[in-house]
Amino acid sequence: MKKISVVTLGCKVNQYDTAVLLNQLPKSKYTKNKHFDEKADIYVIDTCTVTHKADSEARNYIYRAKRNNPEALVVVTGCYAQVSAEELSGLKEVDYIVGNSHKSMSLLRVIREGEKQKEPTVFISDIFKEKKKKFDTPHIDYFPDRTRAFLKVQDGCNYACTFCIIPRARGRSRSLDIEEIKSRIIRLRDNGYKEVVLTGIHLASYGKDIGTDLYKLLLELDKENIINRIRLSSLDPADLKNDLIDLCADSEIICPSFHIALQSGDKDILKLMRRRYLPEKFVSSTNYIRKKMPDASIGTDIMVGFPNENEENFKNSYNLLKESELTYFHVFPYSKRRYTQAESMNNQVDSKVKKERSKTLRQLSSLKKINFYTKFIGKNINTLIENKSRGTSSNYINVKIEDNIYQTGDIVKLKIKRIDGEYAVA
Numbered sequence: 001m002k003k004i005s006v007v008t009l010g011c012k013v014n015q016y017d018t019a020v021l022l023n024q025l026p027k028s029k030y031t032k033n034k035h036f037d038e039k040a041d042i043y044v045i046d047t048c049t050v051t052h053k054a055d056s057e058a059r060n061y062i063y064r065a066k067r068n069n070p071e072a073l074v075v076v077t078g079c080y081a082q083v084s085a086e087e088l089s090g091l092k093e094v095d096y097i098v099g100n101s102h103k104s105m106s107l108l109r110v111i112r113e114g115e116k117q118k119e120p121t122v123f124i125s126d127i128f129k130e131k132k133k134k135f136d137t138p139h140i141d142y143f144p145d146r147t148r149a150f151l152k153v154q155d156g157c158n159y160a161c162t163f164c165i166i167p168r169a170r171g172r173s174r175s176l177d178i179e180e181i182k183s184r185i186i187r188l189r190d191n192g193y194k195e196v197v198l199t200g201i202h203l204a205s206y207g208k209d210i211g212t213d214l215y216k217l218l219l220e221l222d223k224e225n226i227i228n229r230i231r232l233s234s235l236d237p238a239d240l241k242n243d244l245i246d247l248c249a250d251s252e253i254i255c256p257s258f259h260i261a262l263q264s265g266d267k268d269i270l271k272l273m274r275r276r277y278l279p280e281k282f283v284s285s286t287n288y289i290r291k292k293m294p295d296a297s298i299g300t301d302i303m304v305g306f307p308n309e310n311e312e313n314f315k316n317s318y319n320l321l322k323e324s325e326l327t328y329f330h331v332f333p334y335s336k337r338r339y340t341q342a343e344s345m346n347n348q349v350d351s352k353v354k355k356e357r358s359k360t361l362r363q364l365s366s367l368k369k370i371n372f373y374t375k376f377i378g379k380n381i382n383t384l385i386e387n388k389s390r391g392t393s394s395n396y397i398n399v400k401i402e403d404n405i406y407q408t409g410d411i412v413k414l415k416i417k418r419i420d421g422e423y424a425v426a
């Protein structure tokens with residue numbers, strides 16, 4: 001029996017990719033360590049490269065793997081492997097580098113047949129240039145360590161925001177067909193999952209490459225009442241139409257929780273980012289969600305310190321967020337990425353300024369979250385029991401459960417008693 005340690009950095013799509021690997025490994029031959037730093041025969045690092053911090057985090061795990069067991073096989077995969085194979089090839093700790101281009105066809109074989117290498121063996125092709133790449137990520141029966149399963153239905157992105165390295169790491173947009181999605185949801189439902197989170201690199205592009213779209217997918221899933229809960233991961237404001245919001249509002253199974261990536265509240269910065277909408281579009285869509293679903297959670301991604309962002313630009317972001325219907329936001333300081341247009345832009349913003357602006361927006365986000373949670377004190381909310389002390393409501397409230405008499409995975413109505421920091425207490 002071989003011991004394997006696995007870590008996944010980054011987004012839900014990457015976590016799904018790792019879940020696929022763990023589903024494919026025969027339990028008779030491999031056992032997964034609970035913690036990455038336990039001694040293992042094989043270490044797999046599924047990397048992210050959205051920021052330089054993510055790259056250094058991946059390198060940190062590589063060194064730790066070597067320290068934990070110098071004889072172990074070290075396999076690096078994911079977006080950092082896809083974009084920076086050359087850089088990773090310089091690390092003697094690494095045995096195999098498997099890009100996203102080869103994740104579905106080579107990763108499992110490398111783990112099953114791989115041997116220690118004098119220098120890293122690389123499995124990679126230029127995914128960015130592959131015009132006809134098909135969606136090739138297999139299904140899963142279970143999602144390790146989660147009660148709410150992610151389901152990858154789309155990969156890649158055809159856009160080119162000037163700060164973003166993802167298209168280079170993930171290639172062009174490609175989608176899984178609706179019938180296969182339905183059968184994968186049924187498989188997870190029959191294995192006890194009550195919630196599936198539909199995810200993709202650019203979920204709003206779902207289906208455009210196969211003659212359908214996200215609206216038609218949700219209409220099908222809703223019509224068939226296929227599972228208790230369907231949750232959507234991040235959406236692009238440019239593609240968010242009111243008919244999709246109406247469908248979600250009328251649905252019994254689509255969760256009233258939205259994450260719509262704004263990035264900046266300033267029109268000039270949005271233009272420099274090559275985003276495809278104006279601040280007004282974002283405001284009108286989020287206002288429409290609030291009108292149709294008064295209890296919906298609405299989150300966003302906001303970047304600070306994009307090149308050329310001055311005090312006035314930042315103020316525009318701050319004011320939009322403050323006056324908006326948003327209930328939380330994830331704040332990202334701009335991170336220079338190779339191969340992106342913004343890397344060579346003038347007027348790069350000082351890291352101290354980025355830090356201050358991040359702090360200001362994170363404080364505002366906490367206020368928004370507490371105001372939103374406070375609305376539910378004394379009310380009963382549908383909560384999926386995640387473990388002994390935590391649950392997640394359909395409108396994405398983190399619930400701390402004091403006297404938990406419920407089964408993990410059950411959906412129950414819980415009365416909110418008070419707010420405790422980032423949690424609503426039941």
Ligand code: SF4
Nearest residue numbers: 157159160161164166
């Ligand atoms: S839409 Fe823009 S930010 Fe999102 S993955 Fe595509 S290029 Fe990156």
